Amino acid sequence: MSYRYAEEHTPPEPQRASDVAITTFDHLYEVDPRLMQEWVTQQTFPNWDTLRIMHSRHDHLDWMHEHFAHKVIHGSELLPEDQVPHSPGEVST
Amino acid sequence: MTLTTERVDSVVEALRGVLRDDQILTSKTDRWNRARVPAPFPVHRWAERLPDLAVLPETTEDVAAVVRIANELLVPVVPRDGGTGLTDGAVPLRGGIVVDVKRMNAIHEIDVLNRTCTVGTGINMLKLNEELAKHGLIYPDDPASYPCSLVGGRIGTSGWSLIGARYGHTRDLVLSFDHVLPTGEVLHVGDGIGHKITKSSSGYQLKHLFMGHQGTLGIATRATLKLFPKPEAELSPFWAFDNYDDAYACAGDLARAGVATFAGAVLFDEAKVAYLRRDDEAYIPQPADVRALVCAVMYGYEDEVRPAGRRLLRIARSHGGRYLGDEISEGDWAARHDRYATPLHGRTKAGQVVPMSWHCEDAAINFTDLPAVSREWHEIVAALRRQSDVFDDWGMFAYTSSDNGTDWLTEIDVGIWEQQLDDHAWALWVQAKRDLAAVSLKYHGSISACHGSCREGEVDLVPQELGRGFDVMLDLKRTLDPRNIMNPGKYHLDRAYS
Numbered sequence: 352m353s354y355r356y357a358e359e360h361t362p363p364e365p366q367r368a369s370d371v372a373i374t375t376f377d378h379l380y381e382v383d384p385r386l387m388q389e390w391v392t393q394q395t396f397p398n399w400d401t402l403r404i405m406h407s408r409h410d411h412l413d414w415m416h417e418h419f420a421h422k423v424i425h426g427s428e429l430l431p432e433d434q435v436p437h438s439p440g441e442v443s444t
Numbered sequence: 445m446t447l448t449t450e451r452v453d454s455v456v457e458a459l460r461g462v463l464r465d466d467q468i469l470t471s472k473t474d475r476w477n478r479a480r481v482p483a484p485f486p487v488h489r490w491a492e493r494l495p496d497l498a499v500l501p502e503t504t505e506d507v508a509a510v511v512r513i514a515n516e517l518l519v520p521v522v523p524r525d526g527g528t529g530l531t532d533g534a535v536p537l538r539g540g541i542v543v544d545v546k547r548m549n550a551i552h553e554i555d556v557l558n559r560t561c562t563v564g565t566g567i568n569m570l571k572l573n574e575e576l577a578k579h580g581l582i583y584p585d586d587p588a589s590y591p592c593s594l595v596g597g598r599i600g601t602s603g604w605s606l607i608g609a610r611y612g613h614t615r616d617l618v619l620s621f622d623h624v625l626p627t628g629e630v631l632h633v634g635d636g637i638g639h640k641i642t643k644s645s646s647g648y649q650l651k652h653l654f655m656g657h658q659g660t661l662g663i664a665t666r667a668t669l670k671l672f673p674k675p676e677a678e679l680s681p682f683w684a685f686d687n688y689d690d691a692y693a694c695a696g697d698l699a700r701a702g703v704a705t706f707a708g709a710v711l712f713d714e715a716k717v718a719y720l721r722r723d724d725e726a727y728i729p730q731p732a733d734v735r736a737l738v739c740a741v742m743y744g745y746e747d748e749v750r751p752a753g754r755r756l757l758r759i760a761r762s763h764g765g766r767y768l769g770d771e772i773s774e775g776d777w778a779a780r781h782d783r784y785a786t787p788l789h790g791r792t793k794a795g796q797v798v799p800m801s802w803h804c805e806d807a808a809i810n811f812t813d814l815p816a817v818s819r820e821w822h823e824i825v826a827a828l829r830r831q832s833d834v835f836d837d838w839g840m841f842a843y844t845s846s847d848n849g850t851d852w853l854t855e856i857d858v859g860i861w862e863q864q865l866d867d868h869a870w871a872l873w874v875q876a877k878r879d880l881a882a883v884s885l886k887y888h889g890s891i892s893a894c895h896g897s898c899r900e901g902e903v904d905l906v907p908q909e910l911g912r913g914f915d916v917m918l919d920l921k922r923t924l925d926p927r928n929i930m931n932p933g934k935y936h937l938d939r940a941y942s
Contacts, residue, residue: 416778
């Protein structure tokens with residue numbers, strides 16, 4: 352978390368992710384603000400809270416895996432190397 | 445609210461003879477919070493669905509005493525467990541007493557050698573499994589409401605489990621239970637009279653009669669459940685397809701493969717992928733040729749799951765399935781245990797974000813009829829959306845129900861903007877529910893694989909689905925609940941008394 356208030360309220364410059372979504376931090380997507388003008392308006396979050404929410408989601412999913420089984424086998428372990436996707440948005444060939 | 449203040453006072457006075465004051469709730473907050481379930485409902489008519497009071501029994505004897513008083517005073521009784529059901533079973537339609545069983549949440553016994561546990565029906569599966577894990581065991585009843593639904597509600601609903609293809613559904617996992625009849629009598633039902641018997645041929649199979657009745661035949665209070673070793677390993681690969689037909693064919697082959705550790709498969713149609721690509725961070729970055737998805741999940745020992753996984757990966761590849769990667773595969777699967785925690789929003793036709801609640805249709809459909817049902821259901825919801833921004837089509841899933849791919853829980857998710865519901869929009873929705881149910885029956889399916897079918901609209905077609913069986917339901921209801929006090933107004937069972 353940054354020491355300065357202003358830094359916490361300055362997210363990375365948004366990049367367009369799709370017709371209806373933008374991205375700021377890595378792996379973090381938001382609805383295009385133009386679509387949140389009328390009925391639901393966007394809230395302002397400090398960066399630390401935005402990232403906390405994202406990481407909490409991952410913590411929750413990890414917890415759920417451990418709850419249902421002692422170990423998760425990754426599908427990639429069972430695939431030939433040339434069929435393993437290496438980044439989000441990439442699917443195996 | 446159906447009772448006059450004087451009558452409520454007399455009911456409370458009678459209840460004070462069997463319960464402590466802190467077990468009797470009459471405040472507005474206590475009553476309004478027990479008036480609805482998560483399924484979208486006409487919030488502008490919320491006040492019509494209020495109970496007159498709620499009680500918090502702690503024992504079977506408490507429940508029986510409350511029901512006897514209700515019989516004597518002719519007051520409706522509505523059982524309520526987690527209140528997570530999607531067919532309004534726990535919603536009071538005639539006021540009366542809501543019997544909230546959450547305090548009956550004790551673990552009475554864990555029988556490691558016979559692989560059973562006995563619990564109060566107010567316990568939640570997640571909390572139960574935290575305790576069972578200490579013994580290396582699991583109770584694998586796994587609905588989308590897993591963290592918040594309760595064992596008793598699962599019995600009253602005869603629920604469906606996400607991993608039922610491996611472990612069975614609620615009807616298979618609940619071995620027996622104590623049950624308070626609408627008259628206040630208590631009986632124990634299971635296979636035969638056994639508490640821990642998985643198969644008996646002695647007498648009628650009454651256990652199934654007292655499951656899935658949506659609270660119209662009484663209240664389960666203590667249940668004996670079937671346990672399994674907590675799985676050593678989990679594998680949940682997701683595959684992308686560039687068209688629905690290939691994904692559909694793949695899902696069928698995965699389910700029919702006969703792999704012993706196979707716990708389920710899920711088919712996402714093109715509308716579902718389009719919805720996810722709009723609003724789900726995992727799917728927003730997917731390439732445009734990802735148009736349909738399939739996942740499969742396996743549980744078991746690692747030396748079983750690895751070769752089984754390779755077999756299913758080969759099957760998926762033979763259909764053109766492309767592995768989506770570990771992060772999505774594992775993250776999406778874990779999220780499926782907890783769909784009620786997902787914040788939801790929909791879109792107006794102009795694209796603006798609006799808050800919406802989630803309706804989930806859940807017919808049981810044979811594999812060969814899935815494409816036709818999907819097509820007809822989407823047409824029904826598209827017609828709704830053309831008429832009103834209150835409704836948004838969020839696409840369809842099909843989930844395996846059995847371990848051989850016979851029938852699939854077929855789900856269309858519809859966003860409903862509850863705050864904008866009025867009588868007109870609600871009437872449109874109720875007719876759509878009838879139309880959706882009619883499609884299920886047209887293809888010889890069942891209206892509901894999981895939730896039950898007693899919501900407005902769909903319930904009108906239950907007599908058609910059950911035929912002569914519906915008359916038997918009426919006969920049973922009249923026999924077991926002669927004064928019609930147990931959850932009246934549900935399933936058109938009032939006809940038993942006309």
